[in-house]
Amino acid sequence: MQALILAGGEGTRLRPLTATVPKPVVPLVDRPFIAFMLDWLRGHGVDDVVISCGFLASGVRNVLGDGSRWGVSLRYVEEPRPLGTGGAIKFAASLLDERVLVLNGDVLTDLDLTAQLAQHERTGARLTLALVSVEDPSAYGLVRLDDDGSVCGFLEKPSPDQIDTDLVNAGAYVLEREVLDGIPEGRTVSIERELFPTLVDDGLYGFRSDGYWLDIGTPDRYLQATHDILDGAVRTSVPDAYDGRNVALADDAEVLGRVVGPAHVGSGVRVAKGALVSGRTVLGRGVEVGAGAHVDGAVVLDGAVVGSNTTVTHAIIGPGAQLGSHCRVGKGVVLGEGVVLGDQNHLDAGARVFPNVSLPDGAIKF
Secondary structure (H helix, E strand, C coil), X not given: CEEEEEECCCCHHHCCHHHCCCHHHCEECCEEHHHHHHHHHHHCCCCEEEEEECCCHHHHHHHHCCCHHHCCEEEEEEXXXXXXXXXXXXHCHHHCCCEEEEEECCEEECCCHHHHXXXXXXXXXXEEEEEEECCCHHHCCEEEECCCXXXXXXXXXXXXXXXXXXXXXXXXXXXXXXXXXXXXXXXCCCHHHHHHHXXXXXXXXXXXXXXXXXXXXXXXXXXXXXXXXXXXXXXCCHHHHCCCCCEEECCCCEECCEECCCEEECCCXXXXXXXXXXXXXXXXXCCEECCCCEEECCEECCCCEECCCCEEECCEECCCCEECCCCEECCCCEECCCCEECCCCEECCCCEECCCCEECCCCCEC
């Protein structure tokens, strides 16, 4: 089976993490984000994957290579300009089989693709959408189904009195190649807005799934995805590495303080005496946590340093960032690659600091 992953977006909502790293390969726990998708696909018999890239495409290739590390064969197409979801599929058409899975590249999920494919074959569908239920339907475009599972209509960002379903498009489609004939050539096309409505009553079906599904396109959702992976709320191989304390601890990590699981502690990490790492935290390779520091529910990426007596709570610290002593980095804060905070800086309220910015001692106190 073949899959096409649409990964051409710039990831603007995830900046500053994506200012220097393409969104598909932003680190998530212990691997590039899109590697979770490759593991998921491989588990459902997919061994041929095409990735449609745009922004920083060479960075995606450099990290993922030919896919052999992930157990799949990877090929790439690079959009000359943003073409939208439909335009990207059309642009990749020369590489696609008669039937293909099409996947949005910013979703963490464990949906049952095997069951979706079986329904697609059983109904004789031309295109089958994976659908999930959401708690707040007003924030999404909704999909209406008939009793036989065929799609009978769409409802875009409805008012409360219009809501008659909680099903939303999960960004995973089984698509017959003939459907590509309905996508115009050479221009930006939204498959959701321009193609799907034309297939109502013409072979478009929905597959209801109760699996895990999350769009990780914002810092809050990136942190939620991290926590859910560590908790095992989504099926991944990460918990397989846990010890008896629910900590995945690299053999060469040096922990003189305390690490409370679930947590992931990468190779070369140093946690000083008196430091505490708690609450679903990820420490990337070579991270240093100083004496008396407390890192809670946070992601600290490769090579970053958390100074002594500094507190990092539900924040994202970019690779190579340097936090001085007695700093406080609060909920929702994102520090880009190479940021330097002098001593006694206090950041909160979702502040974002872009790569390589340096702040002197005591410069900011929210």
